Amino acid sequence: TLDNRVWSVDALYDTGAMSKYATLTSISESPVVEGLLYTGSDDGLVHVSEDGGQNWRRSALPKVPARSFINDVEASNHDSNSVFVVVDAHKFGDYYPYIFMSNDRGRSWKSISGDLPDDTIVWVIKQDHIDENLLFIGTEYGIYFSPNKGVNWIKLNTGVPTIAFRDIELHQRDHDLVGATFGRGFYVLDDYSSLRDINGVINEKANALFAVRDAWWYVPNEPMQAKGMPSQGTTSFVAENPPFGAVFTYYLNDIPETSKEVRQKSEKTLREKNASIPFPGWENLQLELSEDDPKVLLLVSDENNNPVRWIKGASKKGLHRVNWDLKLAAPNPITLTQPAFKPPWVGDAEGPLAAPGTYKVELFIAHNGTLQTQGEPQEFMVKAVSNTTPGADFKAIAEFQGETRELSRQISSAGRKLGEAANRIRFMKAALLETPKATEKLFKDLNDLNQQLAELRMRLYGDPARQRMNEATSPSIQSRVGQVIYGHWATRQNPTETQKRNIEIARDEFDTFKGDLSIYFNDLEAYEAA
Template sequence: IWAGSDDGLIHVTRDAGTTWQNVTPKGMPADALVNSIEVDPHRDGGLYVAATRYKSGDYAPYLYHTDDYGATWRTLTKGIDRGHFTRVIRADHNTPGLLYAGTEFGLYVSTDDGANWRSFQLNLPEVPITDLALKDNDLIVATQGRSFWLLDDLDVLWQGLEDFDAARPHLFQPHPTVGYGGGNGSESVTAGTNHPAGVRVNYHVPEGVEDATLTFRDSRGAEIRSYDGSDLDITAGLNHFDWDMRYEKADDFDGLLMWWGTLNGPVAPPGNYTVELALDRDTLVSSFEVLMDPRAECTREDRISQFEFLKSIRDKVDETHDAIRHMRSVKSQSSALLGRLDEDDYPAIFEEARALDSLMTAVEEVLYQTKLKSNQDMLNFPIKLNNKLAHVGSLASMGVYAPTEQMVGVRDEVTALIDAELAKWHTLRDERLPAFNALIRDSAIDLIGVPEE
């Protein structure tokens, strides 16, 4: 047990307080105030000390370290401005020799166990740092008069100290990420800014590189999402990308309107994943883990069951919307063809085109409420199968739990009805449409013609 006092003394006991030994550094002024002590997390008998004498008009920094229970001490102030008196020192829990110091005029960092210091302000205001704390991979900074600040993702610092070459691309391993929580990262003038939800991927791009691609894969290597171009907005130096952990969303189509139905892909469940950074001739790969939210009352299996359920809904809604889009494309092409022809010259083509149009329209009207023109129209015209299924997905994604028996029942019932309509479309697509195209070819219709005067 260590104790530092306001009158410049440091004591240690190694027998649970039965006896104490005065181990005050010989070079520390007698009237210094021991402002903070930090047990060295990497060495037995190690302690870091921050002391001040600003109340006596001395604004010099006083930092010390021992690794032998106070028998000997080192002074650790090289690089800190002589007028920046030191209030606190903390040792990184992950990387030996990585230290943080809070002074009257800002933050300092040392990567060589205090032998040298340099400013670590980044976007911090120039303000007294009264305390520092480390939690997981975050550095928490308490200031005097300017609130609390957090430096996220110390992983970049940890990994950068191990193996980093600024002339080459580098993909930092993402920190294990809880599957829910966080915010959208937006800034506010009246409230703090939460870390964006999801997995943050930090990567370094050297000069001259303009294009890159980030690809996320599951534990089997299957691609989940891929991002490039404007999604990344890369610049030379350190970049980061926040993946929301969502799978690809279901497709939509022009004019789609839905009531309380989601197209969002499901959020990746707990498990192991990889991210790939591809640029120029290099492809870098790193693994990461998505963790269960410790606040969740469900099990890991429940969360995976929810994911599989939502993915099945996403897949079926996607298939439904693709079918609607394809049917509309066929009808549009058919209408354009008929607009070029005289019905008296091609009565069979007009008859078959109208029959196909009628059959496709009947299928679409079961799958989607075609009368919707605004969001208020749902009050007058009932939603159809695509919206009913998407609504179940919305309800099932509102919490963190396995789908209920009723949700599964509704999904299965609506899916069966959708499949019946899709089967009709597939028959039209695979049988009637090829026959219609054959009829068009047999009719020897010119593709290009000169308008009659």
């Protein structure tokens, strides 16, 4: 044992987990040269064969405790002479992260542990198939990557538990990293390709937007009108899918500081020196109150440079991701209130899908009324999954849904104006009761305005009396558009003739409605001025 004692045979326990030595623990064939083999064993030895296993030579690792455990051997994806080895000596009380690289087929080795913490056992190592300098390791405490072949190591923290990752694999087609933990399941980092450029971006100390993987265009399935598996209970576990749509990865090195942050940083320096902190002045404090925090925005545009959608992003220093759900902005009026409870089947307001095609995204920082672009725009494709009805015209579908969205937006705006008018009438009714000089005509005119408002609401939304009793009623302007949204936006099929006719009727009726609404507001304002 570690204290150089020999114990009784009766003290042996769990001997099945002990090394018997001379047992191979890993093997790797070079992807570059056929028959170039490397093996590692549980006695700390590495052997090399250059003739498909006919002959072997022993390779000595420097400064590794005797009879250590070779956790992994990986031949380089790029260089026929390069190979990587990770060693585990924790059974001797040594938790140092032994990672080595050889550039001469194991004849000599150098450590690439870099700046890893000293007590980090390493279980597995992988090399990217495109960038030879990009390495990944699974350790006792998580996953690390190195953009410079082991000089520096960076831990992947977000969404990853601090637990042993015993194996990792790199998916070459999709550029995904898959990690297998010791008892906590599998974790997937989707599209790690941005890490190939992270070293240059960090060295340049610049904000940057990375290349975007092409996005698949389809309608995600939501059973029982809710995401996930709402009817299966907690015992039926399924992990979340990757975010739907296009995923944008960006790096922030420099974020504008607010006046308050600049002041607090200066005061911190003075405080550390035990110096007095001067009063900043009322004008500066007022400026701090009126100043907004900087915001990170990403603008998606189509192939004709027409803006499609603003996407909000995190505004802290570091590496971030945000996704665009391939949809246009929702037509609903903006509301800043949040309900105390939202049922799982009630989602956020959404617009229709944008058409497949070529898009680009740009990174911006908005601060103090300025909008400054960051880094270079990135182009990407939105590609339709080929499982739709034959003859579906995606461009025509998107145009029809876009027209429906715009009509819905205008109807929602008109509805909000009706709500504002109702609120004004409510206050005027209360004011009349507090006005002794109010004439009979004022009461009558206000009642007429209230009746006209009810008629306008009925034209826009339908008969409320019949709706309350679940009685059939003539379609309203809003219901015609709403039926098309409900029946067509969740599909990738051409609109039916009924759907097209509904939008045509709704548009004609709404054009007349807008004129009547304008006349009504003129009458309302004239009454208020009386």
